[in-house]
Amino acid sequence: MGDLSLFQLIVLTSIFIVCANAYIPRFLRGRPKGGFLGSPALDNLDGEELALVESDLPGAQFFNQKLDHFDTQDTRTWKQRFFQSCAIKSKVLFVMIGGEGTANPIWNVKGTWIDYAKKHGAVCLQLEHRYYGQSHPTLDTSLENIQYLSSEQALYDLATFIHTKKKEFGAEKVIIFGGSYPGSLAAWFRIKFPYLVDGAVSTSAPLLAQVNFKGYLEVVQNSLDTFKGTNESCNDAITAANTAIEILLPTHAGRNKLKSMFRLCNDIDVHEKKDIANLFSTLAGNFEGVVQYNKDNRAFEGAKGTNITIDTVCRIMTNKSLGDELQRYAQVNTLMLKTYAEKCTEFKYSKMIDSLRDVAWMSEAAEGGRQWTYQTCTEFGWYQSSDSEAQPFKHSFPIDFWTQQCQDIFNVKFNSTFIARAVAHTNDGYGALNYTQDRVVFVNGAIDPWHYLGITKSLPQAQAIYIPGTAHCANMYPATKEDPPALVQARAKIGQLIDQWLQ
Template identity: 45%
Template structure:
């Protein structure tokens, strides 16, 4: 998968955690949202403009349906100069955060190039509610294709209303919005002149087993012994789950909310193993990024932090060290215990009301993965360090249990997505594709040049959407260079009115 990038991933899941005690990281996203809400009131805290609402069409592909709904957006025009470009930050699978109208790389470029900036929240996320609820009947209007049409309608309307029709439009997005940014340039080239696509999965795939492979490779950079001990811990965990006496001891060791017993289903145990693996997946994906400016928690926990725990000289077993990592993440996210049951996992995702905290994005994003993308981060590869206990079936069954969708629907949706958008073979120009090679999502991204006017930047040592955050002294040189490259192409494509 914020503003900013599915990138600005804050732990709005803190309320989720308090209520449900479940792992807050799932399928490469934070449960409840891909990115989060600001730590306090939007506008007063950050000096960001207030929210506005645009009357959006419910169904862009049915002319007989004239229903509209209020889509949330923000606009920042303090940098705008005559003939300056229009910058649009594309929203993703969570509430948008207007702090991105005051900070982030794109704001620096907006000041240099005299741009007017918009953030458009994605339908069905945050406060952009197209339907009365989140029932399956309502969710039929949630798709990337509808979201792109929302963008087209919004940009066309706003540029006309603000006398900006002669200005060049540039879209920005990270993770899933990064995909949307590239796809928008591909499908609506008459509306958008250029696009920045950061950490974007461009290929839909049912079994994203390579995610865990990249996690292993990223951990290995810190310490090969770290990977070996993670593997040893998972071997021990798998063995313990098969032994009733050993399984009972896991409750105290891993701070589980309930004991592991014969009463637990296979899915309970799969969910437990996947949740513990998620501790490592989360830290690897966001390693050393700058989410802290939004108020994100635990950003000081890095790959090195985990590997120090897994390799530090002590008499602890690998399983005990693995448990210490879990305790660290529980504490950092204000959880007293880990609720590993499958039922507890499904409960918030089954909620169909807008009033619940969990309606911020978890159910919606899961629906999109079940109907369009897959992206299921399984343990199906033999070249990954976790116990092979969260296979594809574990995720496919969730589509059935939550939405009544079969695997055939999922497979057909993935085929349609790749056929419609073109996967890595899309024919485009005026796009910069940016990825970090530590980030597991780069395995589904475009990391090689697509021609002179569609460059790809693969940042060595960088994590998810790291190029999009505000600059800081401790940013690695490779990230700093990537931003220079992006600015070079923006300057090339935007034109003469950019500052010299």
């Protein structure tokens, strides 16, 4: 290779600077990087089994889709990615709805829905959500272009896709599946397009849009209380650690101590209130993510190969031999840094906002953080604030900290009043928890904070399955020998309902 030109050096240097300065929290508004629904764990497969699975992965296909389903004068189209597997031809279609992350073809060969599909000889189709993964309807995610990102547009994408595929296969029955936000889409699709599908499995689905999702941390507290490893309280230790942080923050020596203990990337400026809120939120996120995905069969490996669970973090928090509560809180943070191969703990608010303002598809924000933030600002809210009294993380990241981000990232018009109206519009459009459609099963785990906004008790026309001891979307992942009996029974019950819908 010849010498680089000055222009090439400038471009490469610019890319390096952007990448070095990019910062989006690994757990943002309840969403881990990659999306709410992770990939099925393959670490329990030997080399031969893994090679077999990988050889079965379907290639990407693309479907011609309208940009704006609600403007008949707008004829622009784009290519939406999907994956097809299972049967080559069938009168039964199973459709997995994509969400706020890249569609992964591993789901077309692994997962509980594949077991159901094999039983019924169904074709398995996984449709990627617009604006995520490689499904790019516009040139970038600028405010002008991202306006076509909404759950309503996504539902019409799905309707167009299913209508076309039913005709293509001559299919007579369709069952849809979704986990987390796609679980909401599955339930809402049965409301909007009941004639297109014969049943919907709605897993870990928040159906109530809510600006201030105070209940999230309340469930986190209750879930951490399930730890019975010692006589010490995991939640009390967390509260004590956060109190210690509050005590140390006012002094220069205290801030230096916190920087060292938590391996912070920057000095703490006590006058930057948003940085302080972001620091408290980031440290709380270490526990939120663990609770949300506790023992769900994802490949959520720790530094030494041990699964990070509620038991893992609470054993640290209640182990007095590891130091005081603040030292233990810092050890949990160190474990997370090692797990995710991060050198230091980012917390600068301005750095996060600058990253989320990046509109390029090649940016870190385009992984999904910017798009999901936009959807929370314009449709759902779902901000996990510290405003509740029934949670252990003190009150340093209130609702205003979250709603302000909509203005800072997108537009000054995206204020708290705008968000409240958007959330009300969503609830009016879909009915929130006043669900009236049939042939839907709502599946939730008791550990999962998102069950707080879902349907956990059966309705006259729709069944609910509430699984004790399980977390977010646990029933969707491949079964293991360690699965609790309630999870095994839940999967079986879902299968029975699918059998009935297909009769």
